[in-house]
Amino acid sequence: MAGEDRGKRPAWAPPVLRGDRLEAGLRTLELDVRHRLDGLLQGNHLGLVPGPGSEPGEARPYQPGDDVRRMDWAVTARTTTPHIRETVADRELETWVAVDLSASLDFGTALCEKRDLALCAVAAIAHLTGGGGNRLGAVLSNGAETVRVPARGGRAHTRGLLRKIAELPRAGEGTRGDLSAILEQLRRPPRRRGLVVVVSDFLGGTEWQRPLRALAARHDLIAVEVLDPRDVDLPEVGTIVLADPETGRQREVHASALLRREFAAAAQAHRDQVARALRQAGTAQLTLRTDSDWIADTVRFVVARKRRWSGGAA
Numbered sequence: 001m002a003g004e005d006r007g008k009r010p011a012w013a014p015p016v017l018r019g020d021r022l023e024a025g026l027r028t029l030e031l032d033v034r035h036r037l038d039g040l041l042q043g044n045h046l047g048l049v050p051g052p053g054s055e056p057g058e059a060r061p062y063q064p065g066d067d068v069r070r071m072d073w074a075v076t077a078r079t080t081t082p083h084i085r086e087t088v089a090d091r092e093l094e095t096w097v098a099v100d101l102s103a104s105l106d107f108g109t110a111l112c113e114k115r116d117l118a119l120c121a122v123a124a125i126a127h128l129t130g131g132g133g134n135r136l137g138a139v140l141s142n143g144a145e146t147v148r149v150p151a152r153g154g155r156a157h158t159r160g161l162l163r164k165i166a167e168l169p170r171a172g173e174g175t176r177g178d179l180s181a182i183l184e185q186l187r188r189p190p191r192r193r194g195l196v197v198v199v200s201d202f203l204g205g206t207e208w209q210r211p212l213r214a215l216a217a218r219h220d221l222i223a224v225e226v227l228d229p230r231d232v233d234l235p236e237v238g239t240i241v242l243a244d245p246e247t248g249r250q251r252e253v254h255a256s257a258l259l260r261r262e263f264a265a266a267a268q269a270h271r272d273q274v275a276r277a278l279r280q281a282g283t284a285q286l287t288l289r290t291d292s293d294w295i296a297d298t299v300r301f302v303v304a305r306k307r308r309w310s311g312g313a314a
Helices: 019-041 073-079 114-129 155-167 179-187 209-216 257-280 294-310
Strands: 055-061 083-088 094-100 135-141 146-152 195-200 220-227 239-243 250-254 284-289
Touching: 019 114, 019 155, 019 294, 073 083, 094 114, 094 146, 094 179, 114 135, 114 155, 114 195, 114 220, 114 284, 114 294, 135 155, 135 179, 146 155, 146 179, 179 195, 179 209, 209 220, 209 257, 257 284, 284 294
Parallel strands: 094 135, 094 195, 195 220, 220 284
Antiparallel strands: 055 083, 135 146, 239 250
């Protein structure tokens, strides 16, 4: 669990990020992100996104999954083979993170809460997009309170942002999160082209799909889905109490084999719906779990994206 001593936990487990251990946990997180990401990616992490650049780069053959908006029709007509035009990243990239900290993220049955994993995801994004005059801003919401952090650069700004995420009060019982409202905060006023990263567990409906599509028309998008094992299956423990943290409703049930199968099927159907909605909005998806090595999962995601940009196998 999240409160265990770090020495008894796997090396990849997120540090404790609350109470009197917050400051030490933030320092540990910064070191983990810098050392492990740089080590696993071997210095190839710079430029998490290939643009959205304003300078035209080389043309290369079209690969399934490429953005058709980057088709180079002149080269395509000349060679009779579909080509896309690469772009050279802008010298300064502006990244905005939309962080959903609603009550459903104040939950975790493995090595941390989903809320802690959301903070870790932002730390990784900050590292992967940092340097070179790049700026990072954020919109944070727990359902009852929304905090906007202006886009700035520098390590001190990143530390301050992570501290704001860690210290944002937990939403009270009955407070519903609204991811659509968070995304609308990023749409208006319009911002310079850049990267938008949405961090959420995406539980509930998919009303957020429309504002996400609107953002995709101007920005490169990444969705970080934060999950706990109990989001996707129930334990075989007999009678359990199921609770909706955003409404406070509770229900005592017997975790029979039939109920566990039905719960797993419904959870998988919802995850498939989320993945389809993100794909239709043109959003890349990274899934992090509280029982998995989140840095290794992030590395695999970054490497796969780089392979697609270069025309290699995903």
